[in-house]
Amino acid sequence: MNTLPPITEMERAYLDRDATYNGVFFLAVKTTGIFCRPTCPARNPLPKHVEYFPSAEAAMTAGYRACKRCRPLEWDDEPAWATALLDDIKRDPTSRITDSDLSERGIDPATVRRHFQRRYGMTFHAYARAQRMTGVLEQLDDAGTLDDAVFESGYDSHSGFRDAFVRMFGDTPGRVRNGRCVRLSWFRSPLGPLVAGATDEGICLLEFNEQERLEAQCGALRKQTGIPLVPGAHRHLDTLEEELMSYFAGSLREFTVPLLFPGTEFQRRVWEGLLAIPYGETRSYEQLAVDIGAPTAARAVGRTNGLNRISIVIPCHRVVSKNGTLCGYGGGLRRKEFLLNFERSIHE
Ligand SMILES: [Zn+2]
Incomplete structure (x- = not known):
């Protein structure tokens, strides 16, 4: 093939x-x-x-x-220096690692910047800041006082802290205080890094790590759920990562991790329709419109398909045009083709 x-x-x-x-x-x-x-x-x-x-x-x-430079056998693995940095900021989220600290450790700040931009869509300093603020958020969850949180986060003043908090989470500490948020995590995949988000209710985001689309999808999600998005861990994210590994190894055809996809009644019908398309098969927009009981809405079905926020798991890649061409895909047509060919090769 x-x-x-x-x-x-x-x-x-x-x-x-x-x-x-x-x-x-x-x-x-x-x-x-x-x-x-x-x-x-x-x-x-x-x-x-x-x-x-x-x-x-x-x-x-x-x-x-x-090749020893791009290491094509690895799934976009973290280099050892990046793992060490990530461990450090996890162990002590209040520590500040500056560019000169990096140089002292023998790590080129420009390399660090490029790596974090590519892998996480942000600089190392922005990533470290996000980790710090997540630590603060967790303290607020545990009903710690705001004073303690400000002190621990390393900000000298309430106003400085408050500004940084709003920039990060899009809302003031008081309003985020009920603790509900979307936890974001990054996974490796043969198609490049994926960004996933989860709440206690389920997975609500899975996107290829491309800034423009990711920003749009995160913005839409924030608007739909009304809660902030922060880097962090969650048991649903662990389950998703395991299931994705099995999917890409060819041993998993149906995901079992709970999903959360808020939207209009019509949007939910389309996304549920996508979930019903079997592994290794495709449907046209017209067929999908008929399947969900909206035979005249093929165009709106196509649009809604493109707004799917949980790539791969809600298989929008299984929808093609009536004449069999691939049409569009948020993650890029080549990824769509890869997923379809991959599923077919396992299916046969
Ligand atoms: Zn190479």
Whole structure:
């Protein structure tokens, strides 16, 4: 089965270091015997020296070795220095690690910035700040006083703290105080990092880590639920991560993690209709409209499909146009094609 995009497209993708193609193909360089991800930071090889593969396994079978720069065998793993930094801010959320601290540890601040931007969609300092504020939020949950929380967070004044809090959570400490919030977490996947969100009721967000769409989806979610989004852990996120690993290993076809997808009555009907499309199959917008009892609303069904906030689990990738073309996909068409081909190959 050939799942590769056209050569010219793959050429453009690796020359542009287009991250939406990560996991979709791997390129191998005949002159060096090395294979890479499309986003490899190493120098661009000449197109005539490049051979393309649909999987890392295929490249290895053909005798290529994995590149040490972009490490194509790993699922976007954290480098050791990043794991150490994350451990540090988890252990002591009030600590401030500055650029000069990073340099002292022998870590280039520019590398840190790029890594966190790519992986989490924000700088390391913004990530650390978010962790700090989440710590504060948890204290408010435990009915600690605001004074204690301000002190612990390392802010010298109430007003400074209050401003930072509003910037982070979109609301004042008093109003977030009832403690309800969406916890956000980042997962690895063969298609690049995913961002997931959960409340006690269930998973309410799963998106590819691309800033523009992610911001729009987080904004919509905040508006729908009226509660802030903060980085953190949750048992539903643990379950989702396990289920996603099994899904990408080909051993899971139906997710069991609880879902939360607030919307209008029509939107909920469409998203429930998506959940009813079996693994490995597709439906057209027109069929889906009929299935949910709104046969004249194919267009609105298409629009609502695109607003799905829980990618992969609510399988909006299983909806294609009537003539079988893929149409659009929030996470990029290549990811949609990858998911459909992957499901079909497991299904057969
Ligand atoms: Zn490489």
